[in-house]
Amino acid sequence: MTTAKSTATSFEKWEKLNPEVKMICVKHMNFLERLRFGASATDERNMVNAFKYPVQELAVYDSHDGLILELNVKKEENYKMKAKDETNQQEEQFVPLLLQVLRNGTIEKFNTQESEDFPEKTLEALRGLGTIKVTGFLFGELKAQHFWYLENCDPGLVKTVRIHGALPSEQVLDMWTLRNVFEWRVGEAPFETTSKMARRWIDRGFPVGARLMIQTAKDTKLDSFVEDFEDRIIEREGESVRIETNHPEKHIFLKNWEKGPDDVEDCEMFLMIIIPAGMRKGTKEFKDLVDRDREYWGDEEDEEEEEEADE
Numbered sequence: 001m002t003t004a005k006s007t008a009t010s011f012e013k014w015e016k017l018n019p020e021v022k023m024i025c026v027k028h029m030n031f032l033e034r035l036r037f038g039a040s041a042t043d044e045r046n047m048v049n050a051f052k053y054p055v056q057e058l059a060v061y062d063s064h065d066g067l068i069l070e071l072n073v074k075k076e077e078n079y080k081m082k083a084k085d086e087t088n089q090q091e092e093q094f095v096p097l098l099l100q101v102l103r104n105g106t107i108e109k110f111n112t113q114e115s116e117d118f119p120e121k122t123l124e125a126l127r128g129l130g131t132i133k134v135t136g137f138l139f140g141e142l143k144a145q146h147f148w149y150l151e152n153c154d155p156g157l158v159k160t161v162r163i164h165g166a167l168p169s170e171q172v173l174d175m176w177t178l179r180n181v182f183e184w185r186v187g188e189a190p191f192e193t194t195s196k197m198a199r200r201w202i203d204r205g206f207p208v209g210a211r212l213m214i215q216t217a218k219d220t221k222l223d224s225f226v227e228d229f230e231d232r233i234i235e236r237e238g239e240s241v242r243i244e245t246n247h248p249e250k251h252i253f254l255k256n257w258e259k260g261p262d263d264v265e266d267c268e269m270f271l272m273i274i275i276p277a278g279m280r281k282g283t284k285e286f287k288d289l290v291d292r293d294r295e296y297w298g299d300e301e302d303e304e305e306e307e308e309a310d311e
Contacts, residue, residue: 026051031073055105061113106133117144141165153177182210189214195228202245211273220268251277
């Protein structure tokens with residue numbers, strides 16, 4: 001019988017390590033190793049839950065026969081899970097994995113496009129999570145779980161909210177967790193949303209570059225916005241208007257985009273943005289700040305490709 005040593009597959013002295021050394025070990029594990037380690041015992045699970053990790057993108061979406069979760073943990077390979085409808089995978093694997101990532105991850109981009117509400121049992125599990133850390137959201141049509149995500153995100157972290165579908169009510173805009181959102185993009189919203197957001201910007205002093213992009217009903221005009229802020233109007237030219245804020249160094253600029261050949265014909269597209277008070281239309285600085293958003297639904301990847309093409 002040979003006694004040659006091979007690569008260790010277990011560590012029998014683990015219980016003799018102090019908590020600080022154990023946490024160092026957990027820190028050096030990759031995502032899957034921590035996931036398996038956390039399933040071994042309560043103490044180990046608590047250690048894993050105490051360790052936070054950066055997530056570049058978390059994506060959840062439908063397939064023809066179930067749900068798919070894709071995960072990009074920074075400096076690691078991508079992970080993907082498919083949970084079919086007719087199996088127990090969603091309850092036994094998909095939901096625990098989603099909860100683990102939402103609990104422990106700091107997520108740069110959460111792309112969540114499910115077409116149905118989660119079952120009540122899953123929603124109840126979400127309610128036990130507490131605050132989730134997400135910088136940017138991307139939704140299709142808003143579902144029950146999406147409202148929960150927005151209501152329970154860290155207000156000091158979330159900066160962008162993009163909704164390809166309709167804004168069902170002002171409930172979303174009124175969420176206190178979203179009071180600091182820097183960029184809104186909404187596929188369908190009432191034009192009055194512009195006035196509501198402008199008042200928030202005027203009162204709160206948002207930074208230059210904060211923007212709202214919406215699609216509204218066809219033939220919508222600027223008239224109601226002009227009426228709401230007639231005492232603040234600095235300039236109106238065609239389908240654009242500029243108003244002053246309570247901060248002398250900042251103005252709000254709103255315009256109706258002239259539609260291109262690839263744009264939807266039965267709607268209007270508006271951009272509202274905070275600009276420096278001294279910035280003039282037609283300058284390079286103005287175009288760099290305002291006109292870069294001509295691709296209405298372009299995400300970060302599209303914008304990076306455009307910048308590379310310009311170079």
